[in-house]
Amino acid sequence: MRRSRRILGIGLAAILLAGAAVFSLGEFYNLTAIRQHPLWVFRGIALGRDALIGMEAEYVAVPDGFELRADPASAALYQKHCAQCHGAPGVAAEEFALGMMPVPSNLAAAAKRRPAQEVYWFIRYGLKMSGMPAWDMRMSEADMWRLTGFVGAMPGLSPAAYAELLEQAGELPDAIRPVAVEAGPLKTAIGSVERGRAAMQVHACRSCHLIPGIVGAPDVFVGPPLDEAGGRAYIAGVLRNTPDNMVRWIMDPQAVDPLSAMPSLGVSEALARDMAAYLYSLSSLDRSKAEPEGDEDR
Amino acid sequence: MRLQALTLVLALAACDEADPEARALVARYGCVSCHEIPNVPGPRGNSGPPLTHMPRQVYVAGVAPNTPEVLARFIADPQAIDPRSAMPDLGVSAEEARIIAGFLLGIGG
Structure with a gap:
């Protein structure tokens, strides 16, 4: 009896100590947006995130006829809704985005290592505490897949080609506009x-x-x-x-x-x-x- | 036990004694028939919004910045602040409105 209590005490103390160590060595006390976590925490979070998203994205069904495609309409959509934070070929992110923590990722780089289902998953559901919003219900399903296709095609897009696409697109679409949300299975909704x-x-x-x-x-x-x-x-x-x-x-x-x-x-x-x-x-x-x-x- | 009951009674009495003038006005104009007001007995009306957190409320009637002056003006003449407001003009004088506004902004935190 006494022995098991002692083991329990030691166990609890060890957990507390480990927690305190992670909190202080991981710099979790630093809440500012001017310092990233130490590398090992950053890597750890990214590892967990990618494992979870990899599992979730497997259930995303790619619609028929989907292709990685950069055309004027999708470029305009990207410029209007994504480029403010992520930038575009030859285009910097807006000033406010440069100070975000984490810094919004370059999507041409992301497209090289992520399948389209994961890109779509990020667009639709966003990522908690990263600054990435969920576009679910505020952008049509068709537009979310159009953006997914555009991001996938971005690694092959030169700054000049991007500028050319925007030129052809002319007027940019409104930032947020009423959209008829298409019927379809919603992950979060039952009624x-x-x-x-x-x-x-x-x-x-x-x-x-x-x-x-x-x-x-x-x-x-x-x-x-x-x-x-x-x-x-x-x-x-x-x-x-x-x-x-x-x-x-x-x-x-x-x-x-x-x-x-x-x-x-x-x-x-x-x-x-x-x-x-x-x-x-x-x-x-x-x-x-x-x-x-x-x-x-x- | 008896002491606790006594403290409770005293606390309630103290509560009632604070702002007797404002409380009398709130009762006379029947504010609680449409609004919920903390520690004011009544039917907990729900025609208008609850007045439970007035000091933290950003807007008066959803249209004007919540300051003692604006709130008093709204109580005295609601349509002067928002012509479309369903809040009736109850004929509250400017001075009475000032007292009621002060009372509302002092409760609820």
């Missing part, structure tokens, strides 16, 4: 309520609102907490709370109230409906099930 929660995550709703089911800072009150938003009599203090009005409000806040601080986030109608479903599922009084009484504003 429209659950899909609404995921959509609220990737539209950064939680940076202004407290939302049950989405983890974030405990004290943000830029907009009101949304736990009871589905049960409130008014939306944004101006619009009678009905499902259609909720969708209208999420898609175009300024059409509802030109003075509102809530920005338009380019949410498609389909996703706005999912978000509304999630909000109504949260509140104790579900007004989406109330009797419809016309659609007037008040």
